[in-house]
Amino acid sequence: MPDTAVRYFGRCLTCGERSADTADADDGQTWCLRHAGATHHSAYELSAFQYFNANMANVTNPTANGAPSAT
Ligand SMILES: [Zn+2]
Numbered sequence: 001m002p003d004t005a006v007r008y009f010g011r012c013l014t015c016g017e018r019s020a021d022t023a024d025a026d027d028g029q030t031w032c033l034r035h036a037g038a039t040h041h042s043a044y045e046l047s048a049f050q051y052f053n054a055n056m057a058n059v060t061n062p063t064a065n066g067a068p069s070a071t
Helices: 025-039
Strands: 006-012 044-050
Touching: 006 025, 025 044
Parallel strands: none
Antiparallel strands: 006 044
């Protein structure tokens, strides 16, 4: 299971190349600046995402807890 902290990556919208994901948004942006310097590509997106662990043991039974009754 990977670290569940938010991760960031930069992606070039011109060629589709992307950075490795990183814990620091600044690192993703730095990759974009380096890529821009090397390629003169000028359009980027910086994305954040998060790994999470879906564990059914943590889910309460939805039919027993506040769901509308089927009447
Ligand atoms: Zn590019």
